[in-house]
Amino acid sequence: MSDPDRDTIAAIATAPGAGGVGIVRLSGPRARAIGETLGGRTLSPRQAHYLRFTDAAGETIDDGIALFFAAPASYTGEDVVELQAHGSPAVLHELVARCVALGARRARPGEFSERAFLEGRLDLAQAEAVADLIAAADVRAARAARRALDGEFSRRVDALGDELLAIRVHVEAAIDFADEPIDTLGGAQLRARLGAAVQALDELLRAAERGRRLRDGLHAVIVGPPNAGKSSLLNVLAGSDRAIVTDIAGTTRDLLHETIRIDGVELTLVDTAGLREGGDAIEREGMRRARGELGRADLAIVVLDARDPAGGRVAVADAIAEVPTRLWLHNKSDLLDKASPLGDDALRVSARTGEGIDALHARLRGLAQGNADAAGEGAFTARARHVDALVEASEHLALARQELDRESLDLAAESLRLAHDALGEITGRIHADDLLGHIFSSFCIGK
Numbered sequence: 001m002s003d004p005d006r007d008t009i010a011a012i013a014t015a016p017g018a019g020g021v022g023i024v025r026l027s028g029p030r031a032r033a034i035g036e037t038l039g040g041r042t043l044s045p046r047q048a049h050y051l052r053f054t055d056a057a058g059e060t061i062d063d064g065i066a067l068f069f070a071a072p073a074s075y076t077g078e079d080v081v082e083l084q085a086h087g088s089p090a091v092l093h094e095l096v097a098r099c100v101a102l103g104a105r106r107a108r109p110g111e112f113s114e115r116a117f118l119e120g121r122l123d124l125a126q127a128e129a130v131a132d133l134i135a136a137a138d139v140r141a142a143r144a145a146r147r148a149l150d151g152e153f154s155r156r157v158d159a160l161g162d163e164l165l166a167i168r169v170h171v172e173a174a175i176d177f178a179d180e181p182i183d184t185l186g187g188a189q190l191r192a193r194l195g196a197a198v199q200a201l202d203e204l205l206r207a208a209e210r211g212r213r214l215r216d217g218l219h220a221v222i223v224g225p226p227n228a229g230k231s232s233l234l235n236v237l238a239g240s241d242r243a244i245v246t247d248i249a250g251t252t253r254d255l256l257h258e259t260i261r262i263d264g265v266e267l268t269l270v271d272t273a274g275l276r277e278g279g280d281a282i283e284r285e286g287m288r289r290a291r292g293e294l295g296r297a298d299l300a301i302v303v304l305d306a307r308d309p310a311g312g313r314v315a316v317a318d319a320i321a322e323v324p325t326r327l328w329l330h331n332k333s334d335l336l337d338k339a340s341p342l343g344d345d346a347l348r349v350s351a352r353t354g355e356g357i358d359a360l361h362a363r364l365r366g367l368a369q370g371n372a373d374a375a376g377e378g379a380f381t382a383r384a385r386h387v388d389a390l391v392e393a394s395e396h397l398a399l400a401r402q403e404l405d406r407e408s409l410d411l412a413a414e415s416l417r418l419a420h421d422a423l424g425e426i427t428g429r430i431h432a433d434d435l436l437g438h439i440f441s442s443f444c445i446g447k
């Protein structure tokens with residue numbers, strides 16, 4: 001487990017900027033020795049020592065508290081020392097520099113949590129929950145991340161993995177008696193178990209999807225025909241001139257993401273290229289991206305020109321068919337000489353005059369709130385990565401079921417193994433190193 005040759009890492013653990021107290025954290029085999037040199041005394045495990053941190057010349061850098069956690073009883077599972085000083089960036093940077101001079105290395109983002117994972121203190125989904133907890137935008141998301149950190153998600157993944165393992169053992173055993181029809185080998189019972197696993201996986205997938213939405217907030221994609229005012233509305237909602245607006249149809253090509261908050265509820269808005277037949281190669285690529293983004297959308301905000309809403313509806317109909325919720329906007333209401341009939345679920349707005357924008361805000365707030373509420377009590381946060389792995393597991397399991405019904409035991413065994421592996425990726429029992437790099441590099445430094 002713990003590697004005595006591993007280097008010792010150091011970083012400021014508290015947020016950037018000035019604070020009442022700031023913490024420099026060390027982890028690794030040299031942490032204790034470095035802490036003792038800096039603090040000028042021996043450190044006993046789990047005791048708060050009040051002392052002076054000194055530089056190489058023996059001058060006081062600051063007074064503060066040093067804590068030593070002996071391996072494996074620490075956050076990382078290695079020896080950990082915390083230097084708690086006044087929260088001055090100058091002091092904290094000097095402390096880190098001193099740790100480096102004494103043999104530590106500056107930690108990469110997420111490296112403390114990565115070590116906690118490598119030492120088996122946290123599984124991968126729990127380590128991700130640490131980052132999600134830190135980033136949580138509101139109390140509800142924080143609670144849900146907390147539950148994931150406590151292993152509520154991982155336990156369900158593991159339980160399902162254990163059940164798949166038991167089923168695999170049964171199928172592998174039956175392969176050895178391939179002459180016998182499977183029903184003499186408890187096939188009916190096996191099928192029932194597999195059916196139950198499919199159902200449990202399906203429930204877990206739905207819970208993870210809710211958790212993903214809770215973490216990411218409502219994902220709203222603005223679509224419509226060219227020139228309808230999509231980018232103008234994004235700018236109005238974002239409160240700044242984020243997107244280029246011109247009277248040329250086909251102005252927007254790239255996707256433009258903007259996170260906004262309405263009364264503390266977070267949502268992501270994505271501006272897209274207007275949808276129409278034809279267009280040059282760049283515009284067509286823009287439309288392809290718009291369609292792809294709609295595949296991830298919780299909400300399509302469909303912007304139509306109030307003077308010709310019917311024409312616009314036709315242009316977008318296909319693209320939004322799979323999006324769970326739509327909000328129809330008839331924009332440019334200022335250009336109407338007389339109001340045309342409006343569907344029940346449509347709003348008449350003007351990005352130019354601001355007409356209807358309060359009503360739009362209210363509608364979006366309701367939808368974002370509803371999105372968060374749908375996650376429900378007892379929810380845990382999850383990530384798109386987890387949802388993808390569960391979908392993959394579920395596809396392999398569906399295949400395994402068909403193969404079992406056809407008595408293709410070898411194929412069923414292989415499908416079960418692939419389903420099991422997909423689950424293992426969630427908690428990191430199975431992982432590629434570049435996956436770890438990808439996950440932990442998105443953490444903050446010192447975590």
Ligand SMILES: Nc1nc2c(c(=O)[nH]1)N(C=O)[C@@H](CNc1ccc(C(=O)N[C@@H](CCC(=O)O)C(=O)O)cc1)CN2
Nearest residue numbers: 013023025046067069072073074075076082121130447
């Ligand atoms: N000062 C400080 N506060 C902090 C942290 C920290 O690292 N330092 N944390 C950092 O994320 C969080 C708490 N997470 C922690 C998780 C485990 C251990 C730990 O030492 N565990 C040992 C001892 C347990 C015990 O005494 O009961 C263990 O589990 O064996 C410490 C902090 C939030 N607050």
Ligand SMILES: Nc1nc2c(ncn2[C@@H]2O[C@H](COP(=O)(O)OP(=O)(O)OP(=O)(O)O)[C@@H](O)[C@H]2O)c(=O)[nH]1
Nearest residue numbers: 226227228229230231232250251252274332351352
């Ligand atoms: N009168 C009026 N003009 C508007 C309104 N909203 C947008 N416009 C104008 O309509 C034109 C197109 O606006 P954009 O926001 O660029 O439209 P878009 O839907 O993003 O267009 P593409 O990116 O080309 O698909 C610009 O000249 C805007 O100033 C509105 O509510 N009233």
Ligand SMILES: [Mg+2]
Nearest residue numbers: 230231251252
């Ligand atoms: Mg645009």
